[in-house]
Amino acid sequence: MIYLLLCILANLLIFVVFRLYPRLGIPTFPAITMNYFFCVVTGLLFNFTDLKSSFTQIEAFPSWGYLAVFLSFAFILTFTLMARTTQLFGVTVGAIASKLSLVIPVSFSLLIFSKGQAAFTSLNYLGIVLALVAIVLASIKKEKRDITLPRGAAILLPISIFLLGGMLDTLINFANINYLSPADDAVFVTSIFILTFLWGLGRLFYLKLTISRKAILGGLMLGLPNYFSMIFLLKSLEAFGGNGALIYPLVNIGIIISGTLVSVTFFKDKLMPINLIGVGMSLIALVLISWR
Numbered sequence: 001m002i003y004l005l006l007c008i009l010a011n012l013l014i015f016v017v018f019r020l021y022p023r024l025g026i027p028t029f030p031a032i033t034m035n036y037f038f039c040v041v042t043g044l045l046f047n048f049t050d051l052k053s054s055f056t057q058i059e060a061f062p063s064w065g066y067l068a069v070f071l072s073f074a075f076i077l078t079f080t081l082m083a084r085t086t087q088l089f090g091v092t093v094g095a096i097a098s099k100l101s102l103v104i105p106v107s108f109s110l111l112i113f114s115k116g117q118a119a120f121t122s123l124n125y126l127g128i129v130l131a132l133v134a135i136v137l138a139s140i141k142k143e144k145r146d147i148t149l150p151r152g153a154a155i156l157l158p159i160s161i162f163l164l165g166g167m168l169d170t171l172i173n174f175a176n177i178n179y180l181s182p183a184d185d186a187v188f189v190t191s192i193f194i195l196t197f198l199w200g201l202g203r204l205f206y207l208k209l210t211i212s213r214k215a216i217l218g219g220l221m222l223g224l225p226n227y228f229s230m231i232f233l234l235k236s237l238e239a240f241g242g243n244g245a246l247i248y249p250l251v252n253i254g255i256i257i258s259g260t261l262v263s264v265t266f267f268k269d270k271l272m273p274i275n276l277i278g279v280g281m282s283l284i285a286l287v288l289i290s291w292r
Contacts, residue, residue, distance in 0.1 A: 003239055004247065007232035008254035013225035015259050017218075019267060026218035030211050032079050033200030034219025036193045039227040043190035064179040064188055067171055072195030074171075076203065078164045081157060102248040103132065104166025105173055109244035113177055124246075127288025131249040134285055137278025138256050172230075173244040176237045185238075189230045253282045 021028060106128060180188055204211070236247050260279050263269040271279075 003232050003235040007236050007251055010225045010229035011255050012258045017221045026214045030209055030215035031218030034216050035222035035226055036197035038220050038223025039193035042227040064175050067175050068191045072192050074168055075196045076199040081160050101162045101165030102252050105169035105244045105248050108170045123288050127285045128249055130281055130285035131253055134278045134282035137274050176234055185234045256282050
């Protein structure tokens with residue numbers, strides 16, 4: 001359970017850092033790119049001995065190598081699409097699309113990766129359904145768009161985020177079940193971050209963007225929680241036998257509840273009545289999903 005709580009905390013810190021970027025005048029994409037550099041540095045600082053041993057033991061391309069390459073590209077693509085969606089639609093659509101993507105890893109966990117997992121009861125399934133409804137209700141905001149929508153973007157961008165986000169979580173769980181041991185977590189995550197940083201540098205070079213001091217600061221602020229969010233997610237999945245149908249709803253609900261408290265307390269955001277209903281429903285879903 002401690003890994004689950006730490007995973008939620010790390011993801012909450014990512015949310016807080018992104019909220020601070022505009023206030024600090026930090027450019028988003030250069031900071032996101034530098035964040036992956038600091039993810040690698042963090043991995044080396046905390047796991048240097050294990051990483052050195054793991055990398056030296058890799059004789060050729062590891063069994064999870066193709067997954068790492070694909071995941072690294074998908075990470076940078078998802079961040080790019082999320083930024084574009086936020087510019088076009090506001091935060092609401094992007095948040096709903098990304099959070100609802102847990103349907104995909106949950107479905108795969110129940111239908112494909114279910115071997116060896118404890119059987120879900122009707123109460124657990126009801127909790128998953130309530131979690132999805134709660135996420136939508138808690139994410140609704142009154143926002144105005146300042147950019148005219150191009151034809152077709154209203155469907156393609158949110159659907160892309162939904163599919164990519166769900167695919168990322170599903171493949172991480174797939175790698176955890178089929179390829180990774182606890183000793184492989186650090187080298188797997190660090191490899192993904194190295195590759196993602198290289199993708200980001202390539203895009204910065206293509207767009208002729210520079211890396212400013214503020215971008216480096218933003219990357220440092222984001223890199224630490226981003227690295228540990230991946231590590232603690234893998235540890236949580238391992239602790240619960242790869243049961244993504246349990247872990248992903250709990251993580252998302254935990255982020256919603258803690259994020260709501262931080263938004264109201266520190267950022268002075270105002271909640272609509274429907275948001276409060278969503279938060280309350282998420283608490284009920286949390287109990288039902290965890291019921292054994």
